[in-house]
Amino acid sequence: MNLPKDKNVDTRSLAQIYNNTVATYKYYWFVAILDIVVKEQRRQISFWEIIVGMIAEAWYPIHYFRLSFGKSDSLYNQIIELQKELNIPIDAKKDEIKKQIFNNLSTPKIRGLLRVFTLNVPYRFLSPWINYTTDNQVVELSQSYTNNCIYSIKGNAVEINPIWEQYLNENYLILRDFTFWNLTVFLQKRNPNVPDVPSKLVKPILRDSLVKQRHFWDAFIDINGSIKCIYTGKELYKKNYDLDHFVPWSFVSHNLLWNLLPADSSINSSKSNNLPLLDEHLRPFAKMHQQAIQVIYPKNPNNKILEDYLTLHDSLSDLVQLSDNDFLNVFQKTFSPMVQIAENMGFKYWQKPFQP
Numbered sequence: 301m302n303l304p305k306d307k308n309v310d311t312r313s314l315a316q317i318y319n320n321t322v323a324t325y326k327y328y329w330f331v332a333i334l335d336i337v338v339k340e341q342r343r344q345i346s347f348w349e350i351i352v353g354m355i356a357e358a359w360y361p362i363h364y365f366r367l368s369f370g371k372s373d374s375l376y377n378q379i380i381e382l383q384k385e386l387n388i389p390i391d392a393k394k395d396e397i398k399k400q401i402f403n404n405l406s407t408p409k410i411r412g413l414l415r416v417f418t419l420n421v422p423y424r425f426l427s428p429w430i431n432y433t434t435d436n437q438v439v440e441l442s443q444s445y446t447n448n449c450i451y452s453i454k455g456n457a458v459e460i461n462p463i464w465e466q467y468l469n470e471n472y473l474i475l476r477d478f479t480f481w482n483l484t485v486f487l488q489k490r491n492p493n494v495p496d497v498p499s500k501l502v503k504p505i506l507r508d509s510l511v512k513q514r515h516f517w518d519a520f521i522d523i524n525g526s527i528k529c530i531y532t533g534k535e536l537y538k539k540n541y542d543l544d545h546f547v548p549w550s551f552v553s554h555n556l557l558w559n560l561l562p563a564d565s566s567i568n569s570s571k572s573n574n575l576p577l578l579d580e581h582l583r584p585f586a587k588m589h590q591q592a593i594q595v596i597y598p599k600n601p602n603n604k605i606l607e608d609y610l611t612l613h614d615s616l617s618d619l620v621q622l623s624d625n626d627f628l629n630v631f632q633k634t635f636s637p638m639v640q641i642a643e644n645m646g647f648k649y650w651q652k653p654f655q656p
Contacts, residue, residue: 316428318482323373325421327483338472343460351417352401356394363390365500370490378413381481412647438482493641496553507632522593529564548573551642574650586631
């Protein structure tokens with residue numbers, strides 16, 4: 301993937317901002333600038349506006365998906381501290397995150413958490429155009445747009461070089477995608493066992509429908525009769541259950557059938573994006589899936605949604621014939637390492653609410 305060429309600007313220098321990166325700052329700094337330049341049509345942007353934009357963009361992958369940014373990345377730690385201080389929901393929208401931070405920017409604690417990003421990032425970002433010596437020298441050289449650098453630094457603000465304006469506007473989506481592609485490569489190395497890192501960089505507008513999965517479980521209930529929620533023991537009937545992601549969607553990023561099970565409606569809000577206790581819940585979870593496919597497969601072996609199980613076992617006909625222990629072992633081999641990785645990333649275990 302290459303940047304679009306342009307006769308007025310040196311795109312090779314721009315591409316170099318992604319080289320030799322040891323933290324995520326450059327990616328998020330550039331994306332924040334891009335958004336303001338293009339969406340607000342402004343050339344002059346304060347450091348604080350860019351930093352708040354960085355925080356809002358990185359909020360979701362850190363808080364909701366628990367991606368690791370690496371040991372040397374202050375952005376991760378500062379965002380964790382900001383959430384504790386301001387109590388902003390982990391899945392808040394970007395505009396709400398920005399509003400909350402701006403409303404508290406005069407608070408010494410909040411300003412102190414963000415100040416670290418004013419120290420090096422604005423100056424080091426210009427290194428493809430200006431060899432870094434001292435911050436003051438970078439400022440001085442930037443103000444004459446040395447080597448046609450992308451912006452100048454004036455006080456605690458940047459001013460976009462006029463020759464870059466048209467290029468940024470015309471290639472906004474490509475530049476954003478290129479930045480996130482490089483960010484994905486960077487983060488995948490730091491999250492080698494995490495599934496689907498690219499989809500965890502931005503908050504999805506909508507989650508995929510679970511209609512097909514509900515049809516599967518409805519068909520099982522039609523034949524089997526009511527089933528019991530593995531968490532509460534309550535009887536579940538068609539149209540009075542929610543589909544629970546056994547391992548949270550925020551970790552797996554998919555709706556494959558083998559990770560879904562009907563559950564009492566109170567569970568989704570209680571369990572949220574927490575992990576199940578495998579010692580307590582895996583056996584009944586696996587047993588319910590075993591019973592369901594043993595009922596559904598003989599009646600409709602070509603049911604497309606059954607193919608979801610092929611990621612666990614290479615033959616549906618063999619999977620249906622497994623003994624109880626062998627079937628449980630298939631699920632243990634899948635879920636035990638998955639839950640361990642999620643725990644290592646910071647996902648918490650769900651504790652069943654006390655019921656007097």
